[in-house]
Amino acid sequence: MRLSTLQFLTFLTITNLPTCTPSTNPTPNPTQRQLQNRSKTFSIGIVLFPGYEPLDVIGPFEIFQSLSTYYPMTISFIASTTGPIPSRPPPIILSPGQPPTTTDHIISMSLLATHTFSTAPKLDILLIPGGLGNMALVQQNDTTIESFITSRYGRLKYLLSVCSGSVVLARSGVLKRKKATTNKGHWRWITQFGEGIRWVPSARWTRDGKIWTSSGVAAGMDMTYAFLEMLYGAQGGLTNVMNGIEYAPHTDPDWDPFSVVWNVPGADPQGSVESCVKPIGW
């Protein structure tokens, strides 16, 4: 017997746990398409590489995993090899002619890659995280992920990047003539890549067609909420998930004080530094 939403709500009642108070600001009814999406099994892939930023990966993944108790989906963690992939970045060259700096003092986690770029299944949604590992791959002239993106792009329904993961999208060519944003602390380094990209200096996230890109790290969670709200509608599963994980997302894609904090050229100086958030549906 699968742990279904109905069973879980029954469990809440039996164990005398509280059920959700009706919200005071209910979310809209799902559209026909969103209702259909709720029955589809979306195949999600997340790429890993040494030096991925942990929260770039797990912020979105937390929301996906929680939502998988409501709507069917599959996950693949895709890397050059299967097995443990460390979050500690490899040594990076900081200035030309210098030897790479060591990064041993940076603590690390290891997340298991379940597929290689060759064995990854058909994917509907592909997410590329950021991290200093992007910089290492560029310095190693490694374009494996770029090649994976160009080979899969046509059949993807959606392509998402978090933080400096946009570097990979830029180098793959898929961002040509499209809007995109990225991590604001490394803006200049990142935006040198690619051609004809309409980089948006002040954006928590952007959407252009099937490509969604977010600002740095924590912005991935806000983008993921907006993306899943587009896909499924907020009412029901997604609202319960966001309130279950007690995350009140930033819902304005233009809120980006970090573009001001990090002095991004073209950042909106009039943009609001502050954002007021509350539980979804309240």
Add this chain to the structure above:
Amino acid sequence: MRLSTLQFLTFLTITNLPTCTPSTNPTPNPTQRQLQNRSKTFSIGIVLFPGYEPLDVIGPFEIFQSLSTYYPMTISFIASTTGPIPSRPPPIILSPGQPPTTTDHIISMSLLATHTFSTAPKLDILLIPGGLGNMALVQQNDTTIESFITSRYGRLKYLLSVCSGSVVLARSGVLKRKKATTNKGHWRWITQFGEGIRWVPSARWTRDGKIWTSSGVAAGMDMTYAFLEMLYGAQGGLTNVMNGIEYAPHTDPDWDPFSVVWNVPGADPQGSVESCVKPIGW
């Protein structure tokens, strides 16, 4: 050559990346003790078990890892066995007499445990995450983590729990006569455990002596910021980290609209539903 703060700032200059704009609301100078802490190597342990909540672990870990580029620290991921530990919860009994429900449809990640409870090193800071796995351990009458906590508690400098990780603290006895909070969606189930605990119904996190407990999932990041601000001071490393990961934390430990959303008995009905956040130092 270690990647140090000075080198990284030099890198930003050489590669024409922006350096941080002076903040308009500077954080206080660190205290003497905080300055001393910046030179200490704190040994951090995070416990894992099948069915940990990913963001309970990685929200705090992201901040620790980023800060490790500034201040020395070590990390141990501690579980019953080393190797991959899945985030998918084991089957759980939803009602007495029923067989356990399957959880195969819940997507999963696997994080590597680096130590067992026997091999874990001396720890200064221990963090216990939540997740449906806590419920499975209780149903299995597994008190391994509780025993680990009681054996280490005296020598820990700090003990932290995120979300339903407080169940373990409650069952271990260390919360007796102490304030604590927990995940609000499962409040009644969790707060049946332990004796003499001063459960706080509306709290993003609590602190009582060396024990810090947070509300559900995402609240772990807010607690972690407050904890590290206490330990090191915000000025310098921690501010750069929070703005680098573009997370504007909730800094009021009493803000807890989720206690109202989830109908927690004793929740503060006058509490603010909304929280306004901005970059640290702004």
